[in-house]
Amino acid sequence: MKEFVGITIPSHPKYLSIVRKTTGAVGELYGIPEQDLEDIKLAVDEACSNVIKHAYGGDATKKIAVKYTVTKRLFKVIIEDNGMKTHIGAMQGRSLNDVRPGGLGIHFIRRIFDGFRFDEQKRRGNRLILSRTLHAKK
């Protein structure tokens, strides 16, 4: 059986720090390099922030489930909600050259996770699957 770590948080921004700490602890456990781990923490935080803002429209009374699976080759994070459907086409972010507030979060997610997709099988809400290929130590 594949091992995993999972947490469920209320959809209130004050709990995002718990997501960052958990992501950090899981990454440390598996020896993820510090700089990569900082980027992973930011990306998972941004993905959960997006759930609060977009899927739940700022409703802080819902739930977000975050599940981590780490193998030799992959660091995988699954983020689930029961909010409004998010379409991957709507998550493009702004151009980095267009300096204005907002639209950066998606860039932070995509720069560290080479896998980024929504599970289309989930009927209610969203299941975002993020994965990062890990390179074995030589």
Add this chain to the structure above:
Amino acid sequence: MNIELSEYKQKKIITLSGDIDMYSSPLLRDKLMALVKKKVPFLYVDFNKVSYIDSSGIATFVEGLKGMKSFGGRIVFFGVPPKIMEIFNFSKLDKVFEIYGSIEDAFNS
């Protein structure tokens, strides 16, 4: 996140510590925009004790910068830790914000 406001030689300094995220950035926005509203000519932001910043924190500073520029004011950052600087670099905001190593460099700019 903790926010301290101080003044040195008639220059306003915001000293931040801790994490700037979706939870704490609305408070930062309130403080920042209050200073913009007062048309403070020089605003210095001490990043030395900032441990984390996300896109909502960056958006807050972009909004603050635009507000300051609207009346010819300046917002100047100093003491930005490397991991925060890396986020500014990636976002191409290192070219947009005035960023200095120390408070002296910021004051002398």
